[in-house]
């Protein structure tokens with residue numbers, strides 16, 4: 001394991017915000033650390049980077065205990081938390097050169113990083129004029145200068161438009177293909193599902209789920225969401241016709257998704273039997289619905 005925590009806890013005064021967290025991040029993974037705002041993601045990340053002192057529990061990174069090996073461990077981690085530390089009056093390349101001087105890495109490495117994050121063409125432009133996505137990519141380039149084995153990113157796609165999100169996703173996938181491990185936090189389930197190999201889900205400081213992306217997909221099966229005039233009648237009717245109805249509320253009912261054909265069949269069946277179908281579509285759960293499922297199955 002690249003990161004292994006056991007019983008990790010942290011409190012701000014009387015408020016415990018991280019509760020006995022046991023994380024396992026395998027080498028070569030993109031580990032999606034998922035949770036709603038305020039769940040404790042940033043606090044956990046700050047502990048992993050030794051920016052906050054661990055309350056209780058232990059942190060091992062690269063197989064070594066963090067406190068007693070922190071200089072060695074932290075020198076092999078690149079990180080980006082909150083806004084990247086960028087000088088706006090300097091160009092992208094100058095920002096990187098500044099850090100390169102400190103780290104004693106070559107200009108060639110700076111150029112390689114610019115290429116990797118696809119900022120070569122914008123290298124001579126002032127960073128203050130960069131879009132949010134370009135700034136995030138510059139932040140990642142800064143984090144990568146020292147060639148760290150592990151990259152820890154706190155919500156790097158926050159505030160980005162869909163193109164910016166795709167660029168970051170593709171970049172992270174390239175990094176992992178090149179042998180690095182990426183730990184990335186997010187509050188967006190759909191975003192993490194598209195790139196992560198492993199997932200940890202945290203809510204109110206507690207780990208609710210941890211496993212591979214396939215384990216997550218097993219508990220996060222897509223549904224057919226049906227909007228009809230009378231959901232109770234429609235649900236009873238579908239059950240009589242051997243469909244499983246998983247959930248029902250005032251406006252919608254939910255049937256496990258099997259195929260597109262089945263969506264057509266259900267539509268025809270309901271309409272032919274006098275029911276009004278307002279909409280019918282394949283539906284993916286959001287994080288809140290997933291929490292309910294996880295809580296119920298525990």
Ligand SMILES: Nc1ncnc2c1ncn2[C@@H]1O[C@H](COP(=O)(O)OP(=O)(O)OP(=O)(O)O)[C@@H](O)[C@H]1O
Pocket residue numbers: 012017035036037038039040041042043044155187
């Ligand atoms: N410096 C602080 N002092 C007191 N409470 C804090 C402090 N920083 C965070 N908290 C509280 O700790 C809890 C967890 O915050 P944290 O920033 O770790 O969550 P998060 O999952 O990263 O959320 P977000 O995505 O909104 O940053 C929240 O209730 C927050 O209000």
